[in-house]
Amino acid sequence: MKLADAFSMIVPAERGVGFRAYDGSSAGPADAEVVLDVRSPRAVEYFASAPSQLGLARAYVQGDLEIIGDAYTALSRLYPLPLDHLTWRDKLDLARAFAPFAVKRPAPPPQERRLGGRRHSKNRDAEAIHHHYDVSNRFYSYVLGPSMAYTCAVFPTADASLETAQEEKFDLVCRKLGLQPGMRLLDVGCGWGGMVLHAVKNYGVTAIGVTLSQQQAMWGQQAISDAGLDSVAQIRFSDYRDVPETGFDAISSIGLTEHIGRANYPSYFSFLYERLRPEGRLLNHTITRPNDGWQTHFKKSFINRYVFPDGELSGPAQVMSAMNSAGFEIRHEENLREHYALTLTHWCENLEANWDAAVAESSLGTARVWRLYMAASRLGFDINQIELHQMLGVRLGPGGSSGMPLRPGFDRAPVSV
Numbered sequence: 128m129k130l131a132d133a134f135s136m137i138v139p140a141e142r143g144v145g146f147r148a149y150d151g152s153s154a155g156p157a158d159a160e161v162v163l164d165v166r167s168p169r170a171v172e173y174f175a176s177a178p179s180q181l182g183l184a185r186a187y188v189q190g191d192l193e194i195i196g197d198a199y200t201a202l203s204r205l206y207p208l209p210l211d212h213l214t215w216r217d218k219l220d221l222a223r224a225f226a227p228f229a230v231k232r233p234a235p236p237p238q239e240r241r242l243g244g245r246r247h248s249k250n251r252d253a254e255a256i257h258h259h260y261d262v263s264n265r266f267y268s269y270v271l272g273p274s275m276a277y278t279c280a281v282f283p284t285a286d287a288s289l290e291t292a293q294e295e296k297f298d299l300v301c302r303k304l305g306l307q308p309g310m311r312l313l314d315v316g317c318g319w320g321g322m323v324l325h326a327v328k329n330y331g332v333t334a335i336g337v338t339l340s341q342q343q344a345m346w347g348q349q350a351i352s353d354a355g356l357d358s359v360a361q362i363r364f365s366d367y368r369d370v371p372e373t374g375f376d377a378i379s380s381i382g383l384t385e386h387i388g389r390a391n392y393p394s395y396f397s398f399l400y401e402r403l404r405p406e407g408r409l410l411n412h413t414i415t416r417p418n419d420g421w422q423t424h425f426k427k428s429f430i431n432r433y434v435f436p437d438g439e440l441s442g443p444a445q446v447m448s449a450m451n452s453a454g455f456e457i458r459h460e461e462n463l464r465e466h467y468a469l470t471l472t473h474w475c476e477n478l479e480a481n482w483d484a485a486v487a488e489s490s491l492g493t494a495r496v497w498r499l500y501m502a503a504s505r506l507g508f509d510i511n512q513i514e515l516h517q518m519l520g521v522r523l524g525p526g527g528s529s530g531m532p533l534r535p536g537f538d539r540a541p542v543s544v
Contacts, residue, residue, distance in 0.1 A: 128224040130165055136217055142204045145195070161196035161204065168228070175228035184429040188236040188495050198502035199475065206506065238492050239432045251437065264319075264346045266488045269481035270474050270497065275319035275346070278382040278412065279467040279515045289473040292466070297325035300379050302537045303459065303519050304408050305530070306330040310376035313337075313402060315367040316383025320347025320360075327360045332377075336362045337370060367398070374404045384413035389441045389449075396453035403522040406530030409455060411446065411518045414467075417511055418442045434500045443516045455520030458531055464514045471505035 131152030138144055145159030149166055165171065170191035173182045186192035194201045213221075264275075271277055272289055280292030281299050300322060306312065308331030314322045317336025320343075326332050338344050347362035363370075367383070378399050387395045399409055419442035431438065447457055478485060478497060486494045507513040521529045 128220065130171065133221060133224060134163070136213065136221065137210065138205065138208065139212065144201065144204050159196075161194065161201040163201070164193040164195055165191070166193060167191045169233050171225070171228045172231045172233050175225040176232045180429045181432065184433065184496075184499060185233075185235050185239070187499055188238055188433070188492050190491070190495070198498050199505055202502055202506050203509075235432075236492050238490075238496050240436055241432070263488055264342050266485055266493075267319075269485045269488070270478050270501075272473070272477055274321055276321045277318055279414075279463055280470045280473075281463060281466050282469050285469065289470070289477075292470065293321065294325065297322050298329065299537065300381065300410050300412065300517075301326050301330050303410050303517070303535075304377040304379065305535075306332050306377060308332070311335075311374070312377050312379065313370065313372070313375045314379045314381070315370075315399070316380060316386070317343075317347065317362060318382070319343050320350055320362045322379050322381055323347070323360050323362065324350060324354065324356070326379075327356055328354070333359045334361075335370070335372070336360075337365045337367050338362065339364075339366060370402065373402050375402050376404060376407050378403060378407070378409045379412070380409065381412040382414075384411060384446065385435070385438050385440060388437065388439045389445060392441075392446065392449035393453065396450050396455065400454045400522055405522055405524035406528060407522050408458075408530075409450070409520045409522075411450065411520065413446060413516060413518075414440055415443045415446060415514050415516050416440045417514055419445045429503075430500065433496050440513065443514065443518070446516070447518055450518060450520045454522060456523055456529060457518060458521050458529065459519040459535070459537070460516060462514050462516050464508050464511065467513075467515045468505050468508040471501050471508065475501050475505065 129152035130148035130150055131146055131154040134146040135154045138146075140155070143156055143159060145153070145155035145157075145162035147153040147162060147164050149168070155162070165186075169189070170186040173186040173189070173191065176182065177185065183192065187194070267275060267277065274290050274293040276293040276296070279296065280289060281296040282292040283295050287295075304312070306326055310330075310332045312323070312326050312332045312334040314326075314334060314336040317323055317338050318340075320336050323334040323336040324347075327334050336347060338347070341364050344362050344364035351357060351360045351362060380399065384392075384395070396409075403409065443460070443462075447460065451457055475498070478494070478501065482494065485497075504513070508515070521531060523529055
């Protein structure tokens with residue numbers, strides 16, 4: 128069986144995806160907007176030995192499979208791909224054709240990672256964060272742009288620039304937290320310090336940010352020094368669990384919950400609760416699954432092996448329930464799913480515009496991991512396989528006092544200091 132024959136059996140012609148392979152076979156429209164090019168037998172060995180997203184990702188990262196055209200367009204045409212049109216005879220023929228390839232198990236690309244040690248121990252969490260976030264600050268600047276904000280932006284309009292949208296995201300978090308001059312803010316999982324800088328500059332607070340990425344901490348602290356804000360802001364290279372201070376007026380957690388693991392939600396939210404003063408607020412900004420019934424951790428998934436080791440998502444109800452059980456009163460929640468799809472669109476464009484520089488800064492394999500991961504993530508948000516929720520919780524004061532206005536207006540203009 129030629130590879131193009133197998134492709135035609137699996138992928139319906141109406142998907143409009145072209146195909147060509149090293150065995151000389153081809154399929155699909157001659158003028159296809161996207162084409163899958165299988166360039167070596169090793170690609171088929173990857174497919175056959177790991178017949179899932181992992182096998183396809185290995186072949187692509189290694190360069191044995193090429194996507195001609197836009198990666199997002201290709202993925203959106205190929206996924207989801209039900210196989211209920213295959214007969215039992217089709218499946219048998221495919222199994223026989225690929226059996227010789229399945230017995231060969233080529234080594235995965237060097238970008239694939241498996242962690243050792245106890246899951247979500249401090250050492251293993253530090254290793255997981257190092258794997259993803261310490262590629263290099265320059266590499267991230269090529270993808271993220273000047274804001275160095277690696278979380279979902281909030282677009283005031285669909286055509287707003289990425290920088291405008293990232294500023295709006297930080298400001299929305301500040302408004303939800305009710306920041307006022309003189310308040311103390313803790314930002315856990317602070318990345319390169321964008322939230323800390325925005326809050327200190329625009330709201331007159333003092334702030335501590337913590338990150339497990341040493342490169343992020345160095346970059347963020349330098350940005351604070353360059354802005355002359357060392358007396359009111361700091362970025363620590365630290366596990367959030369090692370923050371000793373208490374009595375904060377507000378805590379922001381933007382993109383950290385995904386790394387915690389749902390078994391650790393109770394201890395995580397309890398820790399943050401204990402760091403707040405009465406009537407203090409927590410804004411939790413996190414990626415979720417659409418519901419709590421989804422399987423949350425895929426040990427053999429592309430995202431786990433190549434992008435976010437030990438990352439784990441759950442439904443929004445489970446996150447809010449854990450916040451509530453830790454003592455927080457939930458005061459507001461919203462889903463920003465479409466905003467993350469837009470954010471990823473900009474990041475994908477940035478990577479392509481800086482492709483040669485990104486490859487030179489890291490490696491071709493690493494850049495291909497990022498191209499595939501961001502295109503797949505954009506598709507996931509578009510089709511509601513993943514969501515982005517902001518959840519506002521309050522540690523109540525005496526007699527149930529929340530310190531919240533009767534109807535908070537989060538779209539009001541920021542305070543001036």
